[in-house]
Amino acid sequence: MNREELCRAALKAMRTAYAPYSDYYVGAALECADGTVYTGCNIENASYTPTICAERVAIFKAVSDGKRDFKRIAVCGGKEGVVADIFPPCGVCRQVMSEFCTSAFEILMIRSEDPLQFETVTLVDLLPFRFTPEHLEQI
Ligand SMILES: [Zn+2]
Numbered sequence: 772m773n774r775e776e777l778c779r780a781a782l783k784a785m786r787t788a789y790a791p792y793s794d795y796y797v798g799a800a801l802e803c804a805d806g807t808v809y810t811g812c813n814i815e816n817a818s819y820t821p822t823i824c825a826e827r828v829a830i831f832k833a834v835s836d837g838k839r840d841f842k843r844i845a846v847c848g849g850k851e852g853v854v855a856d857i858f859p860p861c862g863v864c865r866q867v868m869s870e871f872c873t874s875a876f877e878i879l880m881i882r883s884e885d886p887l888q889f890e891t892v893t894l895v896d897l898l899p900f901r902f903t904p905e906h907l908e909q910i
Contacts, residue, residue, distance in 0.1 A: 772802055772806065772808055774843070774845070774879055774889070774891070775887060777800050777802055777808065777843065777844075777845040777879060778800070778845045778847070778879055778881050778887055778889050779887070780800035780808055780810055780845065781798040781799050781800040781810065781825075781844075781845035781846060781847050781879075781881060782798055782847055782854070782881065782884055783798070783810070784798035784799060784800060784810035784811060784812050784825065784829075785797060785798025785812060785825070785847055785848065785849075785852055785854075786798070786812075786852060787812045788812040788813050788814075788825070788852070789812065789813070789814045789815055790813055790815050791815060792815050792817070792819070793815060794850055794851050795813070795848055795849065795850055796812070796813065796848060796849065796850075796851065796852040797812060797813040797824060797825040797826075797846070797847070797848035797858060798810065798811070798812050798825050798846070798847050798848065799811045799812075799824075799825035799826045799828070799829040799844055799845065799846050799847075800829065800844065800845045801826075801829040801830055801833055801841060801843075801844045802841070802842045802843050802844070803833060803838045803840060803841055803842065804840035804841065804842050805838075805840070807833070807836075807838065809829045809830075809832045809833040809836075809838075810829055810832075811824075811825040811826060811827070811828030811829030811830070811831075811832060812825045812828060813825045813828070813848075814828065824860070824861060824863070824864050825846065825848070826844060826846060826860050826864040826867070826868070827863070827864055827867050829844065830844075830864075830867055830868070830871065834871070839871060841871055841872050841876060842876070842877070843876060843877035843878070843879060844860075844868070844876075844877070844878055844879070845879040845881060845889070846858060846859070846860055846878060846879065846880055846881065847880075847881035847884070854881055854882070854883055854884045855883075856882060857880040857881065857882050857889075857890055858880065858881070859878075859880055859897070860878060860897065862898075865894070865897050865898040865901070866898070866901070866902070868894050868898075869894065869898060869901040869902065869903050870903070870904065872894050873894070874893060874894055874895035874901075875893055875894070875895075876893060876894040877891055877892070877893060877894075878891070878892050878893070878894065878896075878897060879891050880892065
C-alpha cells in the first residue's frame with residue numbers, strides 16, 4: 772500500500788470514531804512490514820480515562836494479531852471528522868510507538884482530505900531521546 776492509500780484508509784477509519792464527548796474524530800491506519808494494514812479510531816468513554824486514541828487501537832489490534840514489525844502509520848483527525856489541519860499523535864501514543872517501532876518509523880500526518888495533503892515525519896522527529904525497551908536492558 773502506498774502512502775496515499777494508507778492515508779485514505781486512515782480517513783475511512785476516522786468515520787467510525789466513537790467521540791460523543793469531544794466530537795473530535797480521529798483515524799489511523801498502521802502498515803505492518805508484511806503489508807498488512809490495521810485501522811483504528813478513537814473510542815471515548817463517559818468516565819473519560821478509559822478513552823483510547825486511534826493510533827493505539829490500530830497498534831494494539833496488530834499486536835494482538837501477533838504483529839511486531841511496523842513500517843508506518845497514517846493519522847488524521849478533526850472536529851466532527853472535518854480535517855482542517857494535522858492531528859499529531861499524543862505523547863502516550865508516541866511512547867507506544869517507541870515500544871514497537873524503530874526511529875525510522877514513519878508517521879503520516881494528514882493536513883487535508885481533498886486534496887489529500889500530509890506531512891511525513893519519523894518517530895525520532897516526534898519523540899527524540901525516546902525511552903525504549905533497550906533502556907531496561909542496561910539496568
Ligand atoms: Zn494518542
